Amino acid sequence: MTAPVIHAESLCKRYRRGLEVDTGLRHTLEAFLRSPIALMRRKKDETFWALKDVSLDVHEGEVLGLIGRNGAGKTTLLKVLSRITRPTEGWAEIHGRVGSLLEVGTGFHPELTGRENTFLSGAILGMSKAEIARKFDEIVAFAELEKFIDTPVKHYSSGMYVRLAFAVAAHLEPEILLVDEVLAVGDINFQKKCLGRMGDVARAGRTVVLVSHQLNQIRRLCQRVIWVDNGQVRQNGPTHEVVSAYESAMARGSSSAEGDSGGAQHRESTSKARFVTWAIVEPSSEPHTLSTFGHVVIRFVLEANSKVEDGHHGIALYASDGQLIWGNAKDPLLLRPGLHELYYTFPYLPLRPGSYFWRVSLYDGCGLIDVWDGVPDMIVATEPLGHPRDEWAGMLNLPMRLDIVSKDRQPA
Secondary structure (H helix, E strand, C coil): CCCEEEEEEEEEEEEECCCCCCCHHHHHHHHHHHCHHHHHHHHHHCEEEEEEEEEEEEECCCEEEEECCCCCCHHHHHHHHCCCCCCCEEEEEECCCEEEECCCCCCCCCCCEHHHHHHHHHHHCCCCHHHHHHHHHHHHHHHCCHHHCCCEHHHCCHHHHHHHHHHHHHCCCCCEEEEECCCCCCCHHHHHHHHHHHHHHHHCCCEEEEECCCHHHHHHHCCEEEEEECCEEEEEEEHHHHHHHHHHHHHCCCCCCCCCCCCCCCCCCCCCEEEEEEEEEECCCCCCEECCCCCEEEEEEEEECCCEEEEEEEEEEEECCCCEEEEEEEEEEEECCEEEEEEEEECCCCECCEEEEEEEEEEECCEEEEEEECCCCEEECCCCCCCCCHHHHCCECCCCCCCCCCCCCCCC
16 A cells, blocks of 8 residues: 555644633623633633544545534544644644645635636636646636636626636646535536546546545545544545445434444344344345345344244335335244244345345234344445436436437428
């Protein structure tokens, strides 16, 4: 593995909430004499840690994704790495020319034309005048603003503004690129173009650290992901594992990491039977992660303590947010005491990448015997084939081919 081009050790960043008004010595002494404890508590509560003990390495040519809820500390981490702000504690080393796409439109002046703002913004982002001139036509074409490039940007629509701003920033050629949620600008077609541009940057072998709430974009672009939560690193690992764990936690409202990573779950034994484990047995690479298309066999293990007659068995697959994806049932079943392995065979499971869980149940003539949400969740880690925007991707991950056949219009 190549040497890290970004190395951070125990980064911490403390901020102060609100504005601290200087009330003068007289008022400070008066407040202290009235209630010294309250004054000390107020002073203490005015600060908070946006980052707390964050350490990371990013290697040359790696595309690293940062995910987490709003306010988790992702943008603060990028600002520290790009030297916009200094850490309160800890340190970071960066080897190489850094380009930061943290705020699209930095340096734009409303009275200047698109052409003038292109040179101004490019200079602020670290490009030389010659470099901007060389790339100018490419920037304008990317932004699709050829007809309006000499118009003051105060007359631009919001979409035109962000298209030009991203086009300027996207044509930087740094060795290390720090990107904060800029792939969501513009309309759907322009977002696809932005995604393609970032893919080109990644394939060119540059080091990229990307913040995005569009998890499909993270899956498409990143080899590794760090989940930042409350200013700390909650999980760091392969993209499909971290993104799926994050989706599952957000959908279930979890505020702490899932503690169970195995297939079994401790539950009280029922009088007749209970489900104990589940696993993907084909393909056999990972027992709870589906990373290939094609033939799939799922196994559930049921422990029967006594005979079950006229049994009714139900199975359902749910997305992490509780949406029912598929369900089925079988009856009547006759189960004798002992362990029973139930195998479900699917030609393929065309699910979009993400976290899912199985729910299995068993009834007899007397009612419910057992119902179980299989743990851990099933992680689908196949290549995303749907729309790059999560909200348009849908639940299915279907391969497809588009053919366009053009025919001349028949004369009247």
